[in-house]
Amino acid sequence: MSVELLDNPRFHGFRVRRQIDGKTYQEYFSLKENGKRLRGAKRAAVKEIAEKRDAELSGLQQKSKDKADKEIQLDDNGQVKGILCRLKKEKSGTMTPVFQVGIMSRVSGKIVNTTVSLNKHGIPGAWEKAVDFYCTHKQISKRSKIYKDLLARCPKKAQVTKFLKAADMGYAEIYQHSLTDPEGFWATQAQLIPWFEPPETILDQDPNGAWRWFRGGKLNSCYVALDQHVAAGRGDATALIYDSPATNTVAHYSFSQLTAWTAQVAGALQRLGVGKGDRVVIYMPMIPETAVAMLACARIGAVHSVVFGGFAAPELAMRIDDATPKVVLSASCGIEFDRVIEYKPLLDEAITLADHKPDHCVIVQRPQAQAALTEPRDLDWQSWQDDPDVVPADCVAVDATDPLYILYTSGTTGKPKGVVRDNGGHAVALNYSMQAIYGVDVGDVYWAASDVGWVVGHSYIVYGPLFRGCTTVLYEGKPVRTPDAGAFWRVLAQHKVKSFFVAPTAFRAIKKEDPDCLLKQKYDLSNLKYQFVAGERLDPPTYHWLQEHLPGIPIIDHWWQTETGWSMCTNMAGVELLETKAGSPTLPAPGYDIRILDDDGKELGPNSEGSIVVKAPLPPGSFPTVWGDHDRFVESYWSQFPGFYLTGDGGYRDEDGYLFVMGRIDDVINVAGHRLSTGQIEEVVAEHAAVAECAVIGINDVDKGQVPMGLLLLKDGVNISAEDLQAELVTMVRQNVGAIANFKRAVVVSRLPKTRSGKILRKVMRKMVDGEQYTVPSTIDDVSIIAELETTLRAAGVIR
Structure with missing residues (x-):
């Protein structure tokens, strides 16, 4: 008999395992109901079912002589993956066995999964109908051995009651399912991550009225990211690639190595008194220790708050006061191009300014700059981590609704908002998004060229790829000058990246230095299948430039925010690639019911x-x-249009439902009573052959209320006078937007102020030109640009 009792964090119950046709065929019979273990007669009933099924499989094992499974694999169409049995409690109180069959198939070279739910009290003949539908869709002949094998696999007494063909559904079906049955849709996705205890409810509201997902479920995000892959036999697979042109370093870390390292750091945190629910601020550069620090916090249930390395001391102090961390994890320095930025003096000043004082600061000493440590508060990372008294930490089970991290949004005024991310919904959504949106799965290499201090770094450098079992790239460099505009092409080729995600501003920087993409010709990008962009609007000129220089590779714009944690609007590479439209991130992602409202709702x-x-x-x-301030959460996001989340962005949907995000609501200007989007004008200005990048802002005007003004960066080697350029742009805007825009002024600048995530600081520039007081946000990439820009604008006579 091949009936085994399994008892581990992922499953408690019996497993039946047999070798049939050279393949391992297994079924699982759960001994849990509603998260509680079955005992007595119920346990005996499940064991009896498992033993009967084992006897049936034993018979199949003896009778199977053909090579059906091998043919299925060679034919590359499909193969039976196994049957899962669980007990479902009916309203009457009786327990009904429910079976599910998973069919794994390859479609266009990608592994997809079809789930068929079976119930032995179901509809007669439904199984045959389901197989007919499946085989017709896959163009499998009803005379083939594959077809006959699929029919033969059905348990004789089981019939289909529900056939969920998510892998075979197109975008429209999937999206509609997510809106009409959100609980059913996400319950299916929740089954794809390892829970210590399954959720009791899929969706409900807490006492504050906030919607919460997967209440009652217990899991650990570090286990989902690391341990589960080691347990599945993939410990030697590469989990993380650290590529640092800043230090001329490339290093690979396997899932086993990263798990052991993370457990060690988690144990060291526990020795400092950090436990479940405690906060840890991470103020570090793009080095492997940063990812390990995040995962180590998750491992023990601590809540991490990553702050951009190099943030100004007052901004860091505000975050320390809001999060009240027990420990700060930091490094001696970061590297920006060829410039070393020392972090420790900034950290010391921030702690002096802050009312809250962390118990300890742990510092990674980098060779580019050694930091002076303040004893006994400060600890050297290496000595702290390697202390022989440190016991590697096991994963701590947390509730699905427990916080995983706090990430502060960039703001120009006031106290920063601490966006809270929970554990359960985060794991389910990101795991889903990796395959459905980004088109990657276990073993694929994924690269998000971002910083861990931004939400992209959280979601798609650290957590998302690791949840899915992908290899993630942690890049410490820039798109240009590390060493040149071919840096990104080199990384893509060297690490065989399949799916790449970056902000459009990076490509504009590359385009400015290498407009004909000559440096790309040195590299083999045959592994690159998808190019994703987000973080700001993908202007049509950059979109068309990418199409020209990445032929055959879909250029996928997608739109989301720190608050949402993953894409709100996208073209889903893993589901169905739809027609694209320049300037649009395509259609809403599953679960996002996007509407356009006027000022009256x-x-x-x-x-x-x-x-x-x-x-x-x-x-x-x-x-x-929002961390520690739910009233602010309601006021900022839900009060203007009750029942609707206010994104803060303005835009429209066309007749096909495609979304066009024209910019922040603040970027809508009023010219003589006409509301105009600065993004619309920017599109026209950016089309000029001499313009590498631009920003259009609305400035105060006595007669018109506001008028648009362009700030321009020119392409290298362009020879045109400022007067001629301005005249040509005025004509272009008049022809494409209309005289109503009243566009009459354009100023050439050397640089535009941006956040480190690539967003142009239009509000700062608008206030600067209008002579109003402004606050430079802590997220600015280079604060020296502000004085430089002010000098240029004063010389041009535009600052009031």
């Missing part, structure tokens, strides 16, 4: 610009609150 029709909102509930992975 009335829904607008196609091509009418207004506020972009999302109807509640937001899907898993979205933020449930």
Whole structure:
């Protein structure tokens, strides 16, 4: 008999395992009901079912002589993966066995999964109908051995009651399913991650009225990211590649190595008194220790708050006061191009300014700059980590609704908002997004060229790829000058990246230095299948430039926010690639019911610009609150249009439902009573052959209220006078937008102020030109640009 009792964090019950046709065929019979273990007669009943099934499989094992499974694999169409049995409690109180069959198939070279739910009290003949439908869709002949084998695999007494063909559904079906049955849709996705205890409810509201996902479920995000892959036999697979042109370093870390390292650091944190629910601020550069620090916090249930390395001391102090961390993990320095930025003096000043004082600071000493340590508060990372008294930490089970991290949003004024991310919804959503949106799966190499201090770094450098079992790239460098504009092409080729994600501003920098993409010709990009961009609008000129220089590779714009944690609007590479439209991130992602409202909350029709909102509930992975200030959460995001999440972005949907995000609501200007989007004008200005990058802002005007003004960066080697350029741009805007825009002024600048995530600081520039007081946000990439820009604008006579 091949019936085994399994008892581990992922499963408690019996496993039946047999070798049939050279393949391992196994079924699982759960001994849990509603998260509780079965005992007595119920346990005996499940064991009896398992033993009967083992006897049936034993018979199949003896009778099977053909090579059906081998043919299925060679034919590359499909193969039976196994049957899962669980007990479902009916309303009457009786227990009904429910079976599920998983069919793994390859479609266009990608592994997809079809789940067939079976119930032995179901509809006669439904199994045959399901197989017919499946085989017709896959163009499998009903005379083939594959077809006959699929029919033969059905348990004789089991019939299909529900056939969920998610892998074979197109975008429209999947999206509609996510809106009409959000609980069913996300319950299916929740089954794909390892739970210590399954959720008791899929979706409900807490006492504050906030929507919460997977309440009652217990898991650990570090286990999902690391340990589960080691347990599955993939410990030697590469989990993380550290590529640092800044230090001329490339290093590979396997899942086993990263798990052991993370457990050690987690144990060291526990020795400092850090436990479940405690906060840890991480103020570090793009080095492997940063990812390990995040995962180590998750491992013990601590809540991490990553702050951009090099942030100004007052900004760091505000975050320390808000998060009140027990420990700060930091490094001696970061590297920006060829410039070393010392972190420790900034950290010391921030702690002096802050009311809250962390118990300890642990410092990674980098060879580029050694930091002076303040004893006994400060500890050297290497000595702290390697202390022989440190006991590597096991994964601590946390509730699905427990916080995983706090990430502060960039703001120009006031106290920063601490976006909270929970554990359960985050794991389910990101795991889903890796395959469905980014088109990658176990073993694929994925690269998000971002910083861990930004939400992209959290979601798609650290957590998302590791949840899915992918290899992730941690890059300490820039798109240019590390060493040249071919840096990204080199990384893509060297590490065989399949799916790449970066902000458009990076490509504009590359385009400016290498407009004909000559440096790309040195590299083999045959492994690159998808190019994703986000973080700011993908302007049409950059989109067309990418299309020209990455032929055959889909250029996928997608739109999301720190608050949502993953894409709100996208072209889903792992589901169905739809037609793209320049300037649009395509259609809403599953779970996001996006609407366009006017100022009175009335829904607008196609091509009418207004506020972009999302109807509640937001899907898993979205933020449930602001850290320590739920009233602010409601006031900032839910009060203007009750029942709708206010994104703060303005835009419209066209007649096909495609979303066009024209910029922040603040970027809508009023010219003589006409509301115009600066993004629309920017599109026209950016089309000029001499313009490498631009920003259009609305400035105060006595007669018109506001008028647009362009700030321009020119392409290298361009020879045109400022007067001629301005005249040509005025003509272009008049022809493409209309005289109503009243565009009359354009100023050439050397640089535009941006956040480190690539967003142009339009509000700062607008206030600067209008002579108003402004606050430089802590997220600015280079604060020296502000004085430089002010000098240029004063010389041009535009600052009031």
